[in-house]
Amino acid sequence: MTRYPGQKHYLVAVDCIIFGFDGEHLKLLLIKRDFEPEKGKWSLMGGFVQPDESSEEAAKRILFQLTGLEGVYLEQLETFGRPDRDPVERTLSIAYFALIDIHQYEKQISGKYHAGWYPIDKYPKLIFDHSAMVELARKRLRYKASLHPILFELLPEKFTMPQLLNMYEDVYDAAFDKRNFSRKILSTDLLMKQKDKDKSASKKGAFYYKLNKRKYTANFHAFLKFIPNPDHLI
């Protein structure tokens, strides 16, 4: 039988950067690590890749463990492989980032991990190189979202134009002209205007929109040049 003699074996983990949007701010889902080392410290949700699963399956499993959600937007970010990143023994971590509808998450019960949502620009110190993962994920989110309509993944099924604007403004930490913004958004033809309104935020109420899933899938790659000043991408 063939072998690869003399090669070292390592642990391989998956860590998930989970983004949510609460209507005000872009947030990050963190947990309190429940094993040593660094037990009790804030951390990304992660776990080891099991023998029978791919790394993507591992990420989905871990995401489901924490949030109870399936079928969410998930993308491989990058593999972190510095030899000393885990003090216990060499562990490479494949980082994934996920975009979830925070309100769906809230329906789930998961006290087990003592999870908490933190604003993306004000989260606690994290273990190991998890902060580097978060910062990279944040850049990638901006990059990707300036080219593709992925931010819709953060919203509930029905959302309003002001909510959408808020979200983009928070993600890019910039102000957009609401007239130009809505013109651009609507020109993509990705949204379907609903008959009912959200009146929780104003007297007049704002019309709900739904995403046209078919067109979303079909035009995912044709959303380019969406954000006015793409210096955010750096």
Add this chain to the structure above:
Amino acid sequence: MTRYPGQKHYLVAVDCIIFGFDGEHLKLLLIKRDFEPEKGKWSLMGGFVQPDESSEEAAKRILFQLTGLEGVYLEQLETFGRPDRDPVERTLSIAYFALIDIHQYEKQISGKYHAGWYPIDKYPKLIFDHSAMVELARKRLRYKASLHPILFELLPEKFTMPQLLNMYEDVYDAAFDKRNFSRKILSTDLLMKQKDKDKSASKKGAFYYKLNKRKYTANFHAFLKFIPNPDHLI
């Protein structure tokens, strides 16, 4: 001492998708695998991550082994982690792609690996999931190159406008209007016109250009919206 009990360990490899441009076509550097399994079959250049090195260092080492080149453009592509991707035992592979000046490579001697350059759309069957890696790298290259001036990494220090046009046309498998092309390229202010000409391709000769490295570094992220019709990115 803290441990992670009961977790499986795996081999971790690095595979390099090495792109070159010979003045005519975008090419891929492949080797003949010199160990079992699949010995003698075509493969990407790869190797196992050693205990003292990060995955990026491993990729650089492997690149150097094959090409003798250092300081080349190198970017992590994605980690391939299907449980059965290597028939011998579970091995995760972190794929990197590199852009090199093919002429610099040719100066190196490296008969050891029986390496060969193949056109990107006509390369032999590769072992394992290496073909999937190549196809992903190709997509990524187009994507990235439509937003950032990375294709200059494929050219020698001095190059001409027709060469540049050739390269873009081959990478995107599309024809570009040379007038609009050169206008756009020059408007980026990334090129420095030289006094001498390349007369190998025509009687009149074409002026050489050099990349302004300072501006290249400074404006790397501001090259956006370069390619006319970004449907190639899919």
Add this chain to the structure above:
DNA sequence: GAAAATAATTGTACATTTGACACTACAAAA
């Protein structure tokens, strides 16, 4: 020195996209 071949420049008309900007519409509450 004329012909041939390609490089390089300049132009231009048109459609499209962008960005700056200010007012009206609506519905509830007072």
Add this chain to the structure above:
DNA sequence: TTTTGTAGTGTCAAATGTACAATTATTTTC
């Protein structure tokens, strides 16, 4: 019915992108 707070539009000028052609420049070769 007036007030209040937010939602929702319209216009214009400038910049950009694109599809075209014609001309000039340079050098080798015939």
